[in-house]
Amino acid sequence: MEKVAIIGMGTSGMAVLAGYEKVVDPSTVSIDCYDSSGSLGKGYPYRMDSDEVILNLKTRKISYNYEDNDDLARWLEENDLQEPVYTPRNVFGVYMKSRMEDTAKKIQANLMEEKIIRIDKAGNQWELGTESGKINKYDRVHLCCGELKQYDYYGLKGEENFIQEIFPLEEKLQGVQKGNICVIGTSLTGVDVATYLLSKNRGDHITMFSRSCMIPTVRVEPVEVSINVLTMECLKKHLEEYYGRIAFEEFDALFLEELESHGIDFEKFQEFHMCGGIEGLERNIDSPDDLAVVQALLPPMNGIFNKVWDCMPVTDRVRFREKWHPFLTHNRSPLPLESAEILIQAKKEHRLSMVKGVGGIKKNGKYKLIMADGKEHEIEYDYIINATGLDVRMREIEESNPLLDQLLEKRYASVCEYGGLTLVPGKMCVISPLYGTLENLHGHGVLAVGVQYRNNSTMMIQKTAHELIKSLYSSK
């Protein structure tokens, strides 16, 4: 019997467990799952928080099982809860936990409410030490513990009224009541913060800023589209012909042709829909036609982008990121219309503004933004809220995740230049600078972001984990 440990029971840990349940005969494995009590079955994004903090996908587009989109709606009904268009993230956490407990029973896995504090290689096995002093050996370990902090870009850690860690919003922002508030970041995390504060009527004025001031596009009514040009078959054929490689130019030409086949002119689309700020959101809502096509086209192409990323020379990846990353990130996880409307309304009421070209932040009593040209922005801020997203490059890992720090210190793993750990694509095995490929140590979820392009949505993480378990074990 193979002894398996899953470290971290957030989205990816649950996905691994569900993968085992789908693929493996319970009598052939013994699985121990580790996480702290508040996070087991929830992970970082889906812990207890205000109901205002919602998923970015509609209720019937996200679930515990990527193969069954209606499962969340079914669970809500089973529990006499109304089906909202967008489910609050904390409710999603309760649902995920309950489904995980069912899975654990079926596969006879042990759910352990404690963290792993030590990991050591012991021959071909892994020795794990827990908080309560238990030591267990495993034949295979799944690292699903990618809980990371937000990076402090402006070196404000420890300053009064600088809020570095923001989730759960209800708890971390409870002291933020009045005054001018500056939110660093305009991605979904920045929007979470701003919409939460606005809907709770907190603060006199909110300013959001980021380099581009780009907010993800607004999710519009979906349309049916099929992939016309850059299909998986087309990509595979290309890879067979070119020794498993695709160059940036080749991908670029094929993807532009794909967009054109749907009547999308990339340059015009970018200029119009991705102009940034609140104006961008208004344009998205007022002229949704081509946006609907792009939003419908990208999710079924996830696997294709992953494969392209995997097969592209490293230097070409830089160009890929420069040209396509903003387009893909801002359209792959769009903003719920409800959130966009809160921001648009707040702008009209002069409660919200956005600032471009910030070079730094200075504190002299209150906070001031220093613009790139050295001038001070006119507003003085009482609070600075860090909503920059997880630091996947792990710059402050010692503090944010001691177990990952240990893995790096012991040279069992290294940080991938695109974030997360360096892994073998597909097999998700950790590549150790000391031992080479570790066939029985796998990285998932946030830890796989650099290796697997666009891996970080819940459903994508589930699919990846299922495919890995299928490739590791024979079918039931």
Ligand SMILES: Cc1cc2nc3c(=O)[nH]c(=O)nc-3n(C[C@H](O)[C@H](O)[C@H](O)COP(=O)(O)OP(=O)(O)OC[C@H]3O[C@@H](n4cnc5c(N)ncnc54)[C@H](O)[C@@H]3O)c2cc1C
């Ligand atoms: C704020 C936020 C909102 C998001 N919203 C959405 C959304 O609406 N829709 C969507 O599709 N995706 C969303 N995502 C993306 C997706 O949910 C995440 O990428 C996903 O949760 C990552 O899964 P993970 O397992 O890597 O990390 P997590 O889910 O955070 O799980 C990591 C777990 O590891 C545990 N852990 C850490 N160290 C240890 C240790 N030493 N021992 C044991 N356990 C440990 C932690 O306690 C935690 O539970 C969101 C992400 C974030 C950050």
